Amino acid sequence: MQPNHAFAQTAPAIQITEDEYEKFYEYFYRRTGISFSGRKEYFVEKRLLERIAKTGSDSFKAYFTLLRFQPSGEELQHLVNLMTVNETYFFREDYQFDALVRGILPEITRTRRPGGTLRIWSMPCSTGEEPYSIAIQILEYWSRADEFAIEITGSDIDSRVLADARKGIYGNRSLQRLSPELRKKYFRRLGDDQFEIHEELRGSIEFSIANLSDPIHMHRYRAMDVIFCRNLLIYFDDTSRRSAVEALYECLTPGGFICLGHSESMSRMSSMFLPRKFGDTIVYQRPVEQD
């Protein structure tokens, strides 16, 4: 077996073989649902080497043993944090917003009378890009938007990002996926790299603090029709993730939907939800019947 990677710059003694990569990929996928394509090899090896050095392991094999057999799972969590990219911008993973207006909302409202309330929760919402994107998507692309009272809530555990979300001021980087028309329609230019979201839209969305691990916090959020909980659960340890998923289940109305991040799979976390496919995206539904 020949090593195929040498890391002369950072750790000349440590090499990872093809078979070791395979074992690592399989293990990491099984534990987290995250799979790496060949294109991400450098990304993976850089982070693996970083953790190998940090943990004082003298080989990949020693590190992999630590990773697999550490009862606390702490090292796996360190690695997950390194391997996941936390980035937010308008219309990130927009295929789910398409699924929202083409499949999810039409299904939910099939049996609802006009005038009723629809509740959508973006959790975590970070600096607000996601709940504002949801609002814009609905206003622009859902023909029945004005038949219902649509409540959109953005929540986060971090009060500083919530303050930014309420301000609603973003740079070009956040707006990169918005067409010039939508920029013009929903934003006011404040400066070269500063755009403020339309005041009325800002005032229509509730931003509130929420901690998924705190049952008292979570008690405030009930009867949600759709929850966007993307790229958060991946940062939880296994037990906390199970509890968080169960808390989200209680927040949903029966028949409601939860959208996870592209690297997250509910079937790896819980059997409480039904997978549903809308277009190219899989979302998860709380069973309609009171189970």
Added chain:
Amino acid sequence: MPPKPGLEPGNAAVALKKPNHAPKGAEDVPHADLAALTLALASPEAGERRRAARELGAFPEAGPRLCAHLGSEPAASVRAVILTTLIRIKSPAVVEGLLPLLRSEDSALRNAAIEVLQEMPAEVEPHVADLLADPDSDVRILTVNMLSLLPHPKAPDWLAEVVARDPHVNVCAAAVDGLAEIGNESAIAPLQALAARFPEVPFIRFAAAAAIRRIGGS
């Protein structure tokens, strides 16, 4: 998708309504009481049973009661919450409460027991020898599957021991699969010897060779 005409941001208030998630009163915050929660496990409402199962996590002594309830609980959502609570309680009593479920006719229940057991390596360890010596080969296969995922440093040695000694080819095959992922050098000799133990089962030779390759042997 073409933009929908007629709904301008100036009309946002027509469609969007600001919600209110003000804290609810103290009466909405659940009160935990062991006797009441145990009673609530029998509620006809699945939501009540989920709440009880969740809040019983504050009472480690409720572990055996929760294990016993698993077998008769009809709702998948309640079972899921019970499993999480059992993982949180994590005690020798929970392990003892779950082990009988490995013999259940209900495969979902067997898998649920494995799911929880593999989260408790230290508590499971005292039972491994007995489980691997169980006369029921299905119980041994489940044990091997659990060991393959158990974060315990002895897990590779336990699997190697299975490959060296277990008389049932399916139990050995399950252990070979586990060793392909977590095995170390100590498994290579028993893996090499495995084909000779089951000459009538051709696939075992290939499975063992693949595992040896993955472990890093020749």
